[in-house]
Amino acid sequence: MSETLRSQVTRRDFFKKAVSVSAIAATAILLPKKASADEPEIMHHAKWGQKLGYPVTYNRYGLPSPYEHNNLRRNTKLLASGNFQASIAVTPIHESEGIITPNGLFFSRSHGGVAEVDPSEFRLMIHGLVEKEIVLTLDQLKRYPSVTRTHFIECPANGGQEWRGPQFNSLQFAKGFMSCAEWTGVYIKTILEDLGLKKEALWMLAEGSDNSEMGRTVPVDKVLDDAMIVWGQNGEALRPEQGYPVRLLLPGWEGNLCVKWLKRLEFAKEPWYCKEETSKYTALKPTGKAIQHFYANEVNSTVTHPSPEKPWLGLKKGEIVEIQGLAWSGMGTITGVDLSFDGGKNYVKANLKGLVLQKSWTRWSYIYKYEGKPLLLTSRAMDDAGYIQPTIDQETSIMGVESVYHRNAVETWEVTAEGMVNHVQIRS
Amino acid sequence: MFKLDRKLIISATVSALFTASGIAGTASDTYSNGKKVIDGGVTYPVVDSKRGNYVISPQKESYMHGRLATKNELKAWNTDVMPDGTGLPKGSGSVEEGEEIYEEKCVMCHGDFGSGGGGYPSLSKGNAQEAHATLKNQRNVPNADGPVRVFGSYWPHLSTMWWYIHDGMPHPKTKSLSSDETYALTAYMLNINELTIDGEEIDDEFVLSHDNFLKIKMPNVDGFEPKIDGPNGTDNVRKYFANNKNFGAQKVNPADRCMKNCQKKSAKIVRIKGVGISDFLPPISVKRDLPESANAPVVGQAAYEASCAVCHGTSSMGAPEVGDKDAWEAVMIKGITTVYSNAMNGVGGMPPKGGNMDLEDAEIKEIVDYMYSLSR
Numbered sequence: 155m156s157e158t159l160r161s162q163v164t165r166r167d168f169f170k171k172a173v174s175v176s177a178i179a180a181t182a183i184l185l186p187k188k189a190s191a192d193e194p195e196i197m198h199h200a201k202w203g204q205k206l207g208y209p210v211t212y213n214r215y216g217l218p219s220p221y222e223h224n225n226l227r228r229n230t231k232l233l234a235s236g237n238f239q240a241s242i243a244v245t246p247i248h249e250s251e252g253i254i255t256p257n258g259l260f261f262s263r264s265h266g267g268v269a270e271v272d273p274s275e276f277r278l279m280i281h282g283l284v285e286k287e288i289v290l291t292l293d294q295l296k297r298y299p300s301v302t303r304t305h306f307i308e309c310p311a312n313g314g315q316e317w318r319g320p321q322f323n324s325l326q327f328a329k330g331f332m333s334c335a336e337w338t339g340v341y342i343k344t345i346l347e348d349l350g351l352k353k354e355a356l357w358m359l360a361e362g363s364d365n366s367e368m369g370r371t372v373p374v375d376k377v378l379d380d381a382m383i384v385w386g387q388n389g390e391a392l393r394p395e396q397g398y399p400v401r402l403l404l405p406g407w408e409g410n411l412c413v414k415w416l417k418r419l420e421f422a423k424e425p426w427y428c429k430e431e432t433s434k435y436t437a438l439k440p441t442g443k444a445i446q447h448f449y450a451n452e453v454n455s456t457v458t459h460p461s462p463e464k465p466w467l468g469l470k471k472g473e474i475v476e477i478q479g480l481a482w483s484g485m486g487t488i489t490g491v492d493l494s495f496d497g498g499k500n501y502v503k504a505n506l507k508g509l510v511l512q513k514s515w516t517r518w519s520y521i522y523k524y525e526g527k528p529l530l531l532t533s534r535a536m537d538d539a540g541y542i543q544p545t546i547d548q549e550t551s552i553m554g555v556e557s558v559y560h561r562n563a564v565e566t567w568e569v570t571a572e573g574m575v576n577h578v579q580i581r582s
Numbered sequence: 583m584f585k586l587d588r589k590l591i592i593s594a595t596v597s598a599l600f601t602a603s604g605i606a607g608t609a610s611d612t613y614s615n616g617k618k619v620i621d622g623g624v625t626y627p628v629v630d631s632k633r634g635n636y637v638i639s640p641q642k643e644s645y646m647h648g649r650l651a652t653k654n655e656l657k658a659w660n661t662d663v664m665p666d667g668t669g670l671p672k673g674s675g676s677v678e679e680g681e682e683i684y685e686e687k688c689v690m691c692h693g694d695f696g697s698g699g700g701g702y703p704s705l706s707k708g709n710a711q712e713a714h715a716t717l718k719n720q721r722n723v724p725n726a727d728g729p730v731r732v733f734g735s736y737w738p739h740l741s742t743m744w745w746y747i748h749d750g751m752p753h754p755k756t757k758s759l760s761s762d763e764t765y766a767l768t769a770y771m772l773n774i775n776e777l778t779i780d781g782e783e784i785d786d787e788f789v790l791s792h793d794n795f796l797k798i799k800m801p802n803v804d805g806f807e808p809k810i811d812g813p814n815g816t817d818n819v820r821k822y823f824a825n826n827k828n829f830g831a832q833k834v835n836p837a838d839r840c841m842k843n844c845q846k847k848s849a850k851i852v853r854i855k856g857v858g859i860s861d862f863l864p865p866i867s868v869k870r871d872l873p874e875s876a877n878a879p880v881v882g883q884a885a886y887e888a889s890c891a892v893c894h895g896t897s898s899m900g901a902p903e904v905g906d907k908d909a910w911e912a913v914m915i916k917g918i919t920t921v922y923s924n925a926m927n928g929v930g931g932m933p934p935k936g937g938n939m940d941l942e943d944a945e946i947k948e949i950v951d952y953m954y955s956l957s958r
Contacts (some may be wrong), residue, residue: 167703232861236691266756299616318722322860348647379625438731447819452829454920552829554720577858582845
């Protein structure tokens, strides 16, 4: 077959398929793009292509390209309790690809700074209402059979600055108090089978070895379901910011409960009332009562493309783009995401894509023909526990505006006629 | 796979199940012990050697790694204090002593009388009872006052304070206070929050000890739901989260969710006031370019000539000569991170920073980059 013929055949084939698949795709192909002037990027040899690159020995631990230097965790003084040791640095989820957060970009929250634990001095104590009270070294802990699971961890204050109105014109700050990783560790129930948990044990205290001695009370129900002690994060040791060498992982539950730099698990009949489950991490309602032991991060979603950081500048009327986002639920698995172009008045069904896992980030997508008109983009996720994201009005009607934590109402991006994206909210 | 899923749909324990578009999972709202899931969500029982999407190894053993903890070890680490006084050591301290320690070790962050400041938490906002009365406040109209959530108005139990001060404060040097000092500081916290014991206001003379500790009743002790104490504690939580109305969540049958005309007429767009919060560190940028420092190789060259060329400009000093590819290939086998640190800290005949301690670490890196760029 001659070159020309082959290209004709394949082109015809392609057209046939494209037309039958979707009208949108066909229009895209029919719109010829004008050839521009010859580009120097193509007409000249690239400078990196003509000199020797650096040897394989150069980066013994690989780093991102220097051109990626703006892909960073960020923080603000508002999110610090006086200093940056009791503070948070949030994940650039506008630059996140897929459902895994690179370890260096995983959000970092601490109450007394990031502890620098010497793994040889690490000990884990498990005691209280168990038949055998034990101590494990890191090596001994890792001898237990491991499980590997992909789960997000979310600070329950994600979006918590915006109960009374939008404040951050940024996806990173509006929704970046979370990340998702593949964790490796051991189910605590596996260890407890060895130790013999006593019947009357209802609660477990998890305590960190860091400056703040972060502690939280966990119901035994979760411990015996899917709670893990993890040491692996995306195929390597936990990063110090995530609790090196070992943290607690309670899939789907508040990040604060997933105690880092773990040192001790104690079982008891009564709960403990730690500082972080009384003073903070309790959700005050308009009744004057606060919800304590508010565990699971509820179903949630966001549009990542476009977003304030990733606007549609230069996008032309008639061009086809993918509207993309993340959905997640600490209560189960994402079952669907709807997308609205008018701020939540009317919705269409968006499509999930890639791996759809329990208590994990899930990608969703909607292919869209841009009309060059202003839009109000709102996404709304559902999970297999039967929940759907509330509207802001629905959520505040019960929770008021002072609860700080667990805000999961739908959120809206305003896309202007110029393709700029602004964070807005729709309220009545 | 599809067959199996269909069968499960009719099984009573499976509350929700989705086979469409490959979404895996056999979600159940009930644990294997017959109790409902505690957080209002679902669990994934092992079905057909799989837990949701994950394959499970069927092998099960007893492992017994580690060793028994000693009595002293347990004592050393088991330092928590519970509301009923479990874990509270013997001791005492007065408000006056507490104020002294506070002025020495706490005031620089938490302010006079616990007023807070500079983002550090307030430990008091005056009279606890008055502050407690604000907990229903909502800032949903302009200029409204919010609820006051400080120790005196909000915390349910005094044990939390003792424990936290003892193990988690003072922030720069935690776990450094004695039991008596902790009693004294806790007493001072009670005093600045104008709390009472047996109906009497806690004044400067007051001494807090393990004997009268449990007599302190915090104003907001009943301010939390669900109730977690006692043998029904976890079941209360279970019941609470079984009702989505309690925590502002929405349940829906997916087929019945609103897709058209879902908004009230009164719905309107609320925008960020002014520029909102935007003091981001570092400022947001999505540019893909070289960092500024990378565009300044001249610094590397000049500094190299001034501080390093004496030795590295020749092979006679035992230093890898700039331009000698083989020599630098041998250097780079260590990886650039090690090479940088050797240049900063010295190695063999190489003095730290080449003997010029005025050079910043970042400058050393730049110089090394420059030297290597001529040597590969």
